[in-house]
Amino acid sequence: METNEKKQLSYELGPIRPPSEAYSLLIRATRNCPWNKCRFCHTYKGRKFEMRSVDEIEADIYTAKVMKDRMAEVALQTSTDIKEVAGRLLADPPSEGFRNVALWLYAGGENVFLQDANSLLMKTDDLVEVLRFLKVTFPGVKRITSYGRSQTANRKKPEELARLSEAGLSRLHLGLESGYDPLLLYMDKGVTAEEHVKGGRKVVQSGISLSEYVILGLGGKQMSEEHATHTAGVLNEIGPDFIRVRTLCVNKRMPLHEDIQSLKFVMATDEEIVKEERKLIVSLECNSNFVSDHISNLLPELEGRLPDDKDGMLAVIARFEALSPDEKANFIVGRRINVYSSLDDMKDPRRHEVAERVKKKLSRDNRLDQNEIFALMEDFI
Numbered sequence: 005m006e007t008n009e010k011k012q013l014s015y016e017l018g019p020i021r022p023p024s025e026a027y028s029l030l031i032r033a034t035r036n037c038p039w040n041k042c043r044f045c046h047t048y049k050g051r052k053f054e055m056r057s058v059d060e061i062e063a064d065i066y067t068a069k070v071m072k073d074r075m076a077e078v079a080l081q082t083s084t085d086i087k088e089v090a091g092r093l094l095a096d097p098p099s100e101g102f103r104n105v106a107l108w109l110y111a112g113g114e115n116v117f118l119q120d121a122n123s124l125l126m127k128t129d130d131l132v133e134v135l136r137f138l139k140v141t142f143p144g145v146k147r148i149t150s151y152g153r154s155q156t157a158n159r160k161k162p163e164e165l166a167r168l169s170e171a172g173l174s175r176l177h178l179g180l181e182s183g184y185d186p187l188l189l190y191m192d193k194g195v196t197a198e199e200h201v202k203g204g205r206k207v208v209q210s211g212i213s214l215s216e217y218v219i220l221g222l223g224g225k226q227m228s229e230e231h232a233t234h235t236a237g238v239l240n241e242i243g244p245d246f247i248r249v250r251t252l253c254v255n256k257r258m259p260l261h262e263d264i265q266s267l268k269f270v271m272a273t274d275e276e277i278v279k280e281e282r283k284l285i286v287s288l289e290c291n292s293n294f295v296s297d298h299i300s301n302l303l304p305e306l307e308g309r310l311p312d313d314k315d316g317m318l319a320v321i322a323r324f325e326a327l328s329p330d331e332k333a334n335f336i337v338g339r340r341i342n343v344y345s346s347l348d349d350m351k352d353p354r355r356h357e358v359a360e361r362v363k364k365k366l367s368r369d370n371r372l373d374q375n376e377i378f379a380l381m382e383d384f385i
């Protein structure tokens with residue numbers, strides 16, 4: 005493959021995808037977020053929402069195929085497999101598009117994620133056309149997923165969602181965030197608990213797998229308890245396949261930052277959020293996979309199939325809560341500087357020592373400064 009040719013080949017990519025889609029082929033179906041008001045979200049602030057035409061999206065899919073074909077040709081010429089060629093290209097990819105396709109092929113080339121915040125806003129016919137084109141262009145693709153909003157899902161007719169499912173839309177990731185109406189209103193989420201339930205249930209009934217995102221700590225100190233119980237209540241009514249938790253992290257680009265400065269909103273501490281998560285898990289009665297696949301979560305080992313794994317998950321929380329105050333602080337710091345990925349990692353003397361040293365730096369009068377922890381967490385978003 006000639007260098008100039010590689011440089012010319014590129015296509016448009018959006019800014020984010022869910023952690024579970026880290027190795028997916030990313031295809032930008034729309035640009036930015038049509039709502040863009042949530043106080044806890046900075047991702048698309050200052051950027052205008054735009055629909056993309058089916059032609060534009062299909063041109064990007066075709067470019068990704070050309071990239072794949074080029075790598076397949078090199079594999080043939082050098083008697084290696086496409087994974088190896090993709091792996092080598094990852095060391096110095098000529099464009100972000102090439103990097104994405106190479107990473108996708110290196111991971112097996114099975115999944116596709118449609119960016120940005122709400123592909124469901126596309127006309128159903130258009131989205132069906134894009135899904136069909138993807139399937140025809142990449143027959144080996146097994147899963148196609150996208151972000152969506154509950155309200156938009158609720159506005160689609162059941163037969164429209166069923167058509168999307170038949171055309172290959174395997175999973176929707178919806179941002180539930182909370183099931184507590186006063187908190188949804190305060191955060192300007194633009195959706196009520198009832199709309200979350202209606203939209204989520206419609207997706208479940210359509211046969212599209214549903215992944216609901218919950219933000220731990222979103223209620224701050226003031227609404228923590230209500231956030232946990234009402235969120236569980238909404239999830240119990242929906243029964244999604246996946247409940248994915250992440251923890252509130254705030255940076256200056258979020259409107260919520262001003263509320264924190266003016267003390268209108270008070271962030272919950274890690275220990276308070278663990279209590280909130282316990283309440284959430286205790287109150288969940290649905291059959292769902294509980295997933296902690298975000299670096300912001302203090303206890304990533306809180307994962308399992310509900311209800312069967314509930315006791316095991318509560319045992320992890322009990323183990324954290326039984327730590328002495330000093331060891332709790334050590335774990336919190338170790339987790340926030342990413343030297344721990346589970347409670348068991350504390351048994352490693354080297355990691356423990358690193359966390360202990362940083363803990364001392366972040367402490368005042370022998371107490372961990374929570375603001376330093378919040379500052380560390382800004383790097384997670």
Ligand code: SF4
Pocket residue numbers: 037038039040041042045046047048121153179193
């Ligand atoms: S959380 Fe989702 S709906 Fe809200 S502003 Fe961000 S991208 Fe848009």
